[in-house]
Amino acid sequence: DIVMTQTPLSLSVIPGQSASISCKSTQSLLHTDGETYLFWYLQKPGQSPQLLIYEVYKRFSAVPDRFSGSGSGTDFTLRISRVEAEDVGTYYCMQSIQLPRTFGQGTKVEIK
Amino acid sequence: QVQLRQSGPGFAKSSQTVSLACAISGDSVSSDTAAWNWIRQSPSRGLEWLGRTYYRSRWSKWHNDYAASVRGRMDIIPDSSRNQFSLQLTFVTSEDTAVYYCAREDSIIFDYWGQGTLITVSP
Numbered sequence: 001d002i003v004m005t006q007t008p009l010s011l012s013v014i015p016g017q018s019a020s021i022s023c024k025s026t027q028s029l030l031h032t033d034g035e036t037y038l039f040w041y042l043q044k045p046g047q048s049p050q051l052l053i054y055e056v057y058k059r060f061s062a063v064p065d066r067f068s069g070s071g072s073g074t075d076f077t078l079r080i081s082r083v084e085a086e087d088v089g090t091y092y093c094m095q096s097i098q099l100p101r102t103f104g105q106g107t108k109v110e111i112k
Numbered sequence: 113q114v115q116l117r118q119s120g121p122g123f124a125k126s127s128q129t130v131s132l133a134c135a136i137s138g139d140s141v142s143s144d145t146a147a148w149n150w151i152r153q154s155p156s157r158g159l160e161w162l163g164r165t166y167y168r169s170r171w172s173k174w175h176n177d178y179a180a181s182v183r184g185r186m187d188i189i190p191d192s193s194r195n196q197f198s199l200q201l202t203f204v205t206s207e208d209t210a211v212y213y214c215a216r217e218d219s220i221i222f223d224y225w226g227q228g229t230l231i232t233v234s235p
Contacts, residue, residue, distance in 0.1 A: 037220055048213055048225040049159070060223065092159060096220045100179045101149075103159035 002027045002095050006104035013083045014112045021107045023076045023093035030073060030097075037097040040069055040078045043106075044089040052091075053078065085111055114138035116214050116226035123232045124204050130233075134214030134226050135196040142167040142190070147217040148197045150188060153228075154210035164217065165190050165197055204233045 003026045013019045029038045040053040051060040053069040056076060066087075068079050080087055088111055093104040120132035134148070141148060147166035153159050163178040165188040176188050187200045201208060214226040 039222065041222075048228050050225070051221070051223050054221045054223075094159075094222070096217070096222070099161075099177055101151075101161040101222075103161075105158055 001100055002029075002098060002102050004093050004095060004102050004104040006091075006093060006107050008107060009105060010108045010110070012110050012112050013080075015084060016082055018079060018081045019083055019109060020080075021078045021091055021093075021109075023071075023078070023104050025074045025076075025095055027097075028073045029076075029095050036072060037095055038069075038071065038076050039094045039096065040067075041092045041094060042087075042089050043092065047089075049092060080109075083109075083111070087111075114216060114224040116216065116224055118212075118214055118226040118229045120229055122230055123234065126205055126233055126235050127203055130199070130201045130204050130208070130231055132199045132212055132214075132229055132231075133196050134198070135194070136216075137195075139216065140192075141195050141197055142192050143218075144169050145219055148188070148190065149215045149217050149222065150186075150199045151213045151215055151225075152208075152210040153213065157210070160210075162186060162199070163188050204231075206233050206235070209233045 005024045007022045030036045036056045038056050041049040043049040057069040066081050090106040090108045092106050115137045117135045124130045147164045149164040150162040165176045167174050185202045189198045211228045211230050213228050215222050216224045
């Protein structure tokens with residue numbers, strides 16, 4: 001199975017500042033079709049995970065452009081610029097290049 | 113807009129069978145591009161993918177995949193007449209206590225999730 005490792009596990013951010021979360025996989029997520037199957041989700045307290053970023057850097061419908069993804073191969077980063085109070089929750093990376101689908105441990109973001 | 117609505121009991125006794133249903137609106141369980149997944153979340157295991165079902169018209173058949181941790185105890189059953197899919201997990205133990213989610217996977221993207229159902233397994 002592909003293991004997804006996120007750092008840090010928690011983050012406290014002042015509103016208006018930026019935050020970055022790293023995600024590393026034990027195998028390359030680059031598919032032979034040329035796409036890289038790395039996704040980012042946000043789980044707000046008491047809610048289901050919601051898709052933010054797919055295929056490394058593509059923002060899902062209605063996701064603010066404050067959220068951006070980057071990376072390649074096995075190393076990926078989610079960046080949140082100008083953090084707002086509504087961004088609190090736990091962020092997860094996930095791979096879907098192979099079964100089983102696997103998730104990172106999560107990074108809990110709170111506002112200072 | 114796709115919506116997934118989960119239903120089913122929130123508790124079970126050890127060694128019993130847990131059944132959950134996920135009703136789909138805005139898409140079809142027999143879609144040629146989607147797969148229908150179950151995922152669970154617990155403090156000890158985090159988010160854990162359990163399995164999926166999908167239909168492909170070029171084969172005229174359904175296909176299921178399961179995680180090794182539940183293979184042999186879990187069945188995912190599509191129901192075209194009700195446009196839903198169900199999870200059945202047999203011989204449950206306290207290790208199966210978790211929040212269970214259904215989710216659509218469209219072209220490998222997990223884009224829509226159900227609201228989640230807490231299943232508590234008692235001794």
